Amino acid sequence: MSRTFRLRTPLSEREVRRLKAGDVVYLSGRVVTARDAAHKRMLNLIEAGRPLPINLHGLPIYHCGPLVRKENGRWTVLAAGPTTSMRMEPFESTVIERLGVRMVIGKGGMGAKTANAMAKFGAVYGAFTGGAAVLAARNITRVIDVEWLNLGIPEALWVLEVKDFGPLIVALDSHGNNLFREVNEKAWERYRSALQGRGVQKPKR
Amino acid sequence: MRVEEVVEEVAVKLLRLAVVRLPSDVKRALEQAWREEENPIGKAHLKNIVENIRLAEELNRPICQDTGTITFYIRAGADFKGLNRVEPSLRRAVERATYEIPLRPNAVNPFTQENSGNNVGRLLPYVKWKIVSGEHLEITAFPKGGGSENTCTLAMLSPSAGVEGLKRFVLESVLKAGGMPCPPTIIGVGVGGGADISMNLAKEALLRPLDEPNPDPTIASLEEQLYREVNALGIGPMGLGGKFTTLAVKVNYAHRHPASYPVAVAFQCWAARRASARIHPDGSVEYLTHRVEEA
Ligand code: SF4
Numbered sequence: 001m002s003r004t005f006r007l008r009t010p011l012s013e014r015e016v017r018r019l020k021a022g023d024v025v026y027l028s029g030r031v032v033t034a035r036d037a038a039h040k041r042m043l044n045l046i047e048a049g050r051p052l053p054i055n056l057h058g059l060p061i062y063h064c065g066p067l068v069r070k071e072n073g074r075w076t077v078l079a080a081g082p083t084t085s086m087r088m089e090p091f092e093s094t095v096i097e098r099l100g101v102r103m104v105i106g107k108g109g110m111g112a113k114t115a116n117a118m119a120k121f122g123a124v125y126g127a128f129t130g131g132a133a134v135l136a137a138r139n140i141t142r143v144i145d146v147e148w149l150n151l152g153i154p155e156a157l158w159v160l161e162v163k164d165f166g167p168l169i170v171a172l173d174s175h176g177n178n179l180f181r182e183v184n185e186k187a188w189e190r191y192r193s194a195l196q197g198r199g200v201q202k203p204k205r
Numbered sequence: 206m207r208v209e210e211v212v213e214e215v216a217v218k219l220l221r222l223a224v225v226r227l228p229s230d231v232k233r234a235l236e237q238a239w240r241e242e243e244n245p246i247g248k249a250h251l252k253n254i255v256e257n258i259r260l261a262e263e264l265n266r267p268i269c270q271d272t273g274t275i276t277f278y279i280r281a282g283a284d285f286k287g288l289n290r291v292e293p294s295l296r297r298a299v300e301r302a303t304y305e306i307p308l309r310p311n312a313v314n315p316f317t318q319e320n321s322g323n324n325v326g327r328l329l330p331y332v333k334w335k336i337v338s339g340e341h342l343e344i345t346a347f348p349k350g351g352g353s354e355n356t357c358t359l360a361m362l363s364p365s366a367g368v369e370g371l372k373r374f375v376l377e378s379v380l381k382a383g384g385m386p387c388p389p390t391i392i393g394v395g396v397g398g399g400a401d402i403s404m405n406l407a408k409e410a411l412l413r414p415l416d417e418p419n420p421d422p423t424i425a426s427l428e429e430q431l432y433r434e435v436n437a438l439g440i441g442p443m444g445l446g447g448k449f450t451t452l453a454v455k456v457n458y459a460h461r462h463p464a465s466y467p468v469a470v471a472f473q474c475w476a477a478r479r480a481s482a483r484i485h486p487d488g489s490v491e492y493l494t495h496r497v498e499e500a
């Protein structure tokens with residue numbers, strides 16, 4: 001695996017532009033979770049020209065609906081792995097453009113619309129291992145704040161303090177590279193050529 | 206203890222076992238995949254997975270934050286006393302487990318979008334019954350995450366498509382799913398019956414231990430071929446490349462109507478959670494998937 005970066009949020013455009021697909025990032029600082037319902041609400045506010053409860057400029061958005069517990073009035077994050085990012089595809093480009101988000105963390109990758117916004121405005125996608133939720137929670141040191149709890153616990157905006165959060169694999173960079181797309185295209189090619197070889201023999205391993 | 210209390214206790218325990226500790230066959234398969242994966246990114250993901258499994262056990266926490274929607278598979282002995290009280294007990298167990306373990310509240314009304322807050326809702330937990338002979342009650346807790354559920358597919362193929370058509374449909378489902386179901390996955394394939402039956406069969410195939418091939422040698426060989434062909438695609442752990450896209454493919458079938466050929470593909474993520482126990486008529490409990498120290 002290639003280069004490893006330890007970065008502190010908020011991230012600058014310069015820092016983000018240096019990252020290339022395949023790099024590994026460990027984050028410290030603030031990260032904000034947001035899923036489907038939160039993205040919808042963000043877009044409504046943007047369209048209405050109204051401010052968000054949190055300034056997301058330079059911050060990473062984490063596609064995650066955490067498992068939390070409240071003890072003595074304080075929240076603890078027990079498990080917080082990524083959710084499927086593709087569901088946020090219709091919204092993310094606007095969030096990057098209008099709110100200045102510099103990194104999106106999730107699983108499964110994102111589509112062309114987000115990739116274009118990342119290239120244009122300077123942002124990257126960091127893939128975290130889906131399901132590795134306890135590992136993720138270990139590097140979340142504190143719940144700083146939570147907004148929009150009325151959307152439900154998984155859907156709320158959780159402002160988290162993280163330390164060495166990762167490894168995040170840069171899967172979409174700000175230069176048009178997309179590891180998920182590359183792997184997928186190659187997989188389809190392998191499938192098609194295996195099909196062509198069929199009838200005569202089973203496709204080779 | 207009365208039947209309903211035993212069932213409730215056992216079900217809470219099964220849910221805890223399921224979400225905190227993976228069955229040993231799944232753990233072994235993931236450890237082996239970690240050792241054998243050659244793609245550095247794939248290997249890094251598998252290392253995280255194995256490390257995460259260990260941490261979850263150590264801290265007694267759910268492996269994944271998505272503790273899923275909950276299905277119980279019941280094999281009920283016809284002579285077990287108190288069958289009518291089982292479902293209410295399971296609902297209470299889920300409610301308790303949600304607070305005690307805790308589980309993430311995942312039961313949402315599809316029309317009002319309201320989250321019930323305790324994982325109980327209309328038809329949730331879902332209970333699937335099979336009546337067998339005997340006096341015992343066997344319960345399997347099967348919490349299944351949304352990421353892998355969302356990539357499940359069903360095709361009503363033309364019977365002329367044959368086994369080749371089935372294979373294509375499975376492979377294309379895997380290609381479309383990509384990294385979304387958190388590979389390496391377990392893939393259940395249900396064939397025949399009708400639309401509902403094939404999907405049920407595909408889901409039930411996920412309950413079969415990984416190291417247990419289909420007892421029918423022809424089907425076992427189809428499972429093996431699909432396993433090789435899926436992994437030859439190179440999608441890899443989390444869809445970022447590698448040779449472990451699946452840990453096992455399990456095929457189940459029913460006879461079909463002459464004009465229809467349903468094929469269902471059910472994905473299970475690497476966090477393949479299931480836990481089973483048998484309750485005997487004297488109230489004693491035997492845990493089948495996990496080693497449990499007597500409390
Ligand atoms: S697909 Fe499975 S491992 Fe992945 S996030 Fe969902 S429940 Fe967790």
